[in-house]
Amino acid sequence: MAQTFNEMVDQGHVREAYRNLEKWQNDMPGDLRAMKQSEAEALFRRVGITFAVYGEGGDPERLIPFDMFPRVFTASEWRKLDRGIRQRAAALNAFLADVYDQREIIRAGRIPEHLVTKNEAFEKAVVGFRPPRNVWSHIVGIDLVRTGPDQFYVLEDNCRTPSGVSYMLQNREIMMRMFPNLFVENRIAPVDGYADTLRKTLASVAPQKCDSDPTVVILTPGQFNSAYYEHSFLADLMGVELVEGQDLFVDGDFCWMRTTEGPKKVDVIYRRIDDAFIDPLCFRPDSMLGVPGLMNVYRSGGVTICSAPGAGVADDKAIYTFVPEMIRFYLGEAPILENVPTWQCAKADDCKYVLENLSELVVKEVHGSGGYGMLVGPKADRATIEAFRAKIEERPSNYIAQPTLALSACPTFVEEGVAPRHVDLRPYCLVGEKIELVPGGLTRVALNEGSLVVNSSQGGGVKDTWVLAE
């Protein structure tokens, strides 16, 4: 594996962005650190920032470990990321609009048809439909990793309901509360405009039939969902109702919510439930999470659903390889952010290469998520590799492979003091009338030494992410 890039110290020198933090770290006595750490945990527990894990035993309300050492970007680093993310979000939306309409990119031979139309996330029910402002994915979460001072790679795109933004906001709150001086000494761009921007973005895609101030709601599967805290947190920050399927009903051309003053019309639904659960009449009939008849209202322009049903076809791991192509095709621009080189096992040549080099590659299931269903070749033993080989041979189209990237590492508080741990980044791009992005994102950190898996369900933690102001 290549050399790990350390975000703080490059070739023996502390990088400019981290200068103030170096002093902060050195001046902090161990007992103060322990005290602050438990204070942070108490704050998280107290305000109830937990993610729910049901069915595994133990405390169902768990804290995601919070690391106090921030991860820092300079203004110029961020400028590039910002442009690259907006570009990608625009291209992904253009792609979605196209594949549910003219399919020009397919006709131009740039993307194989079967990858789109045979895709599980492709939604036949919305072919030919045009959502307000032709926006399909309103909240785009782009996962990024860094391998060097100027090397950033997009790991994956999340066009449906990317989660974690509440941690971005709360990590900042907690850092400001515990270390106010850091915010005096460093000029850190604020992220607290996120909720306001989200509300404006959602309001800006209200359906045409909406002739007054649009009523926006967040639709949650309910309190047992692992991200329920985030749903209620966002609803609270935006000042909109947090609804469950049972709170909504369809009558006539519109969707209504049940209130203590009778039915109230709903114009925009930021749904945090999957496509399959939106409308039992249209999709899964056994689900109680959605609203019967909602898709009809949606298709006739009575309500906007964010992100649009069917948007998932753009964030598939097989489609991912074509995003640079989309950028060139729809925007006529060169991609600012690179993809990780990816082999598609569906292609015979690629598959052959992958099978020959399993011990050096990361292999992922095309539809997998949450860090499950993954082979990290260099870390795996022989038996695991052979088991994966059999799975790939059985169903090659289900897998892609990527080289093991040397993910950058950021200083992190560990038992023995401060040590580098691998990190990734998920910024959240909002697409409505405009494309907007707050300076920051969610940095996830692999707390176990050497581990590359930053996912919270696999022992990952989170950090505050700073973008230094100009």
Add this chain to the structure above:
Amino acid sequence: MLSRTASHLYWMARYLERAETTARLLQVGARNGLLPDIGGGYRNDWEAVLQALGQLEPFREKYGDPNQRNIETFLFFDSSNPASVMSCMANARENARVVRTALTSQVWDAINMSFQEMQEFHRTERSKLMLNDMTDWALRAGALIRGAIGGTQLRDDGYRFIGLGYSIERADNTARLLDVKYYVLLPSLSYVGSALDQTQWATLLRSMHAHRAFVWTYKGEITAGKIADLLILNRQFPRSLLSATQDSVDHLEALSRGYKQPSRASSVARGLLGEIAELTVEDVFDEGLHQFLLRFMRRNDQIAAAVQATYLSGVPE
């Protein structure tokens, strides 16, 4: 406000009030355990406590004979007992968690911290737990939460639904406790007016934290008439049926005003208030205390049903 939000606030308050009632009964039962056995060795106080909560049968099935330790476990910690302090607090907290955006951070904090403390109790070795500490804690937690609600919640519709939960549950609890006194505490009618009767009325007063209020208000010896007056008709006593019903009416009228919409719930509640406001203790005894209480509980349930239909179902009548 979403009907479901209103419903969670309402039930949160009902569970909080119920947790306090259970804690009070536990406290009284334990206190009685310390008293000498009067009235011919008859000792069914714990059974009466269980009966008051409608939990005597489930308890017997699970634990057999009522001894203090089992009853403490059952009434405080047992999550299979829906009236246990633990169940009520967990339900209240779950309802609060779902609608935390409708609560101030102080209220959520008070509920959530209380819940964490209770779990701490649960993890503590039982031999290190004194019953009094547990019941004191539960009553203190209840007061803390009520104080946070009173001190920080906006006087909007959410506040009214919380208030309704408290007042409807409280009316029901007071009526139940009174009824239990009459039919369970007293093994037979021949005990009426006896020393046992006296002690048990005093017990009832304690279970309502009303002993001092009684002494200050009525002077002299404890009689069934005076107690019935205090717990049913006294406007000054916060747990009396009249006070609780008045609270329900106030909250419902505030809702109607806020929504600029008269409601059936409000007229049902005003109807009940009108009936009992004019009563005397003699009227109650003429009807028969038990009959009166049953009728009251039914009427109180009608208020709850009307609240449900008017506000909590989301489709107005």
